[in-house]
Amino acid sequence: MPNLIEPKLISGNANMPLAKDVAKRMSMHRGINVGLVDARVERFNDGEIFVEVYENVRGEDMFIIQPTSNPANDNLMELLIISDALRRSSASRITAVIPYFGYARQDRRSKARTPITAKLVANMLVESGIERILTLDLHATQIQGFFDIPVDNLYASPIFALDAMHNFKGQMDDVMVVSPDVGGVSRARDLAQRIGAPLSIVDKRRGKPGEVAEMTVIGDVTGRTCLIVDDIVDTAGTLCKAAEVLMEHGAKEVHSYITHGVLSGPAIERVSNSVMKNLVITDTIQPTAAVKACENIRIVPTAPIFAQAILNTWNGTSVSSLFDHKTLQPIYEGMYSGL
Known part of the structure; x- marks a missing residue:
């Protein structure tokens, strides 16, 4: 059975245009206005990150849209702190939508005395309260096995x-x-x-x-x-x-x-x-x-596929259906007509 609660989106500073485009696409699909949760993600003078969520998120199905791209460390910390803020605000479920998963190239020990940083990042994400990951084209698909939570890896x-x-x-x-x-x-x-x-x-x-x-x-x-x-x-x-x-x-x-x-x-x-x-x-x-x-x-653009994947996750319907380009064609209407 689908949830009665509407999905709610929140974004860090890594890719705000993509987050707004995803919200716009979801509004079109749902027929109601889906906006980004009102919040501030700021830095103190010493570089520390501070997050404050202005809306009530108790019992809500939350989706954080935040690629961990350059600057990778800042964007990763934003994601972790947003998740912690949502968890402490009693969100029902927290899904991290990570369009680009940074540190994915460090997925194995290439030589002696080197880290497996992708596994470390996976541990940090889970500890912050994230219960599900949605990403696109992981550099190494085995990274899904680094998590003990569901990971949906979409394909470009x-x-x-x-x-x-x-x-x-x-x-x-x-x-x-x-x-x-x-x-x-x-x-x-x-x-x-x-x-x-x-x-x-x-x-x-x-x-x-x-x-x-x-x-x-x-x-x-x-x-x-x-x-x-x-x-x-x-x-x-x-x-x-x-x-x-x-x-x-x-x-x-x-x-x-x-x-x-x-x-x-x-x-x-x-x-x-x-x-x-x-x-x-x-x-x-x-x-x-x-x-x-x-x-x-x-x-x-990737907003159409992420918007549909978020809706499918929220509805409890198949995300793997988005692996087929024939399924995506109507989602990308107007761009690739007449095929």
Whole structure:
């Protein structure tokens, strides 16, 4: 049976535009005004974070929308403190909607005497009172096992499939999906299967951290429109190098579909000067002015899928139904019509 209580949203400062867009989408679905709970999330002069919730949340089903992107530590602490404030205010259930899960790249011990920070973050989230996690494209799916609470990991590939079928309509026979490394093959294969395209791999070998010494293309990309698929683009060095290698091997065009646009350091300059025609990212991380101004970066919204996932969680209905691009098409109405 669905709850009689309406879902309530609250947001930190990490990505307020996305939180407002999610609230707007939920208002459209529910036919009533769904706004963000009135609260303040501020910093004292010494940098300490203070949270005050102005509305009564006793017995409410609360959803905190807060990616733990740069600055990762500040945004993570905001999330933990908001959760603690809600728990102490007798909220019925607290779900953390974390569009971008920071520290996910530290999911294992790569060498001796190193931490598994993703597990530490999982422990902190649970201890703060969070009872459920909703996220998008975890860097490593095994992170779900770090939690003893339910974790719903949504996928960007259904959204990217809709986008690719819309933007390459009539050219799909030439499209080839490319994984930029061996570790991302399953992610690339998922998109390739959705759009009925073949798969290629760029095998990279690093000379030292942050530098790619050698790249080899596995598969024939001659005359193909290549779509590089990955979950995170950070400094964009590997991505831009992979695009160059594909063009050198005869690719007709190179486009990239990356879920989380971290885009730190020289990333914008590299993408602007790259042979890539387009870099498509989502808005899980709030785009900077430089990202918005970059002509070959396009941003796909995630508010529709998160709004529907929140409603499904609140209703007690299937979240996994959102893994199918055919289910998402009506949710993204207007953007990908006529497919």
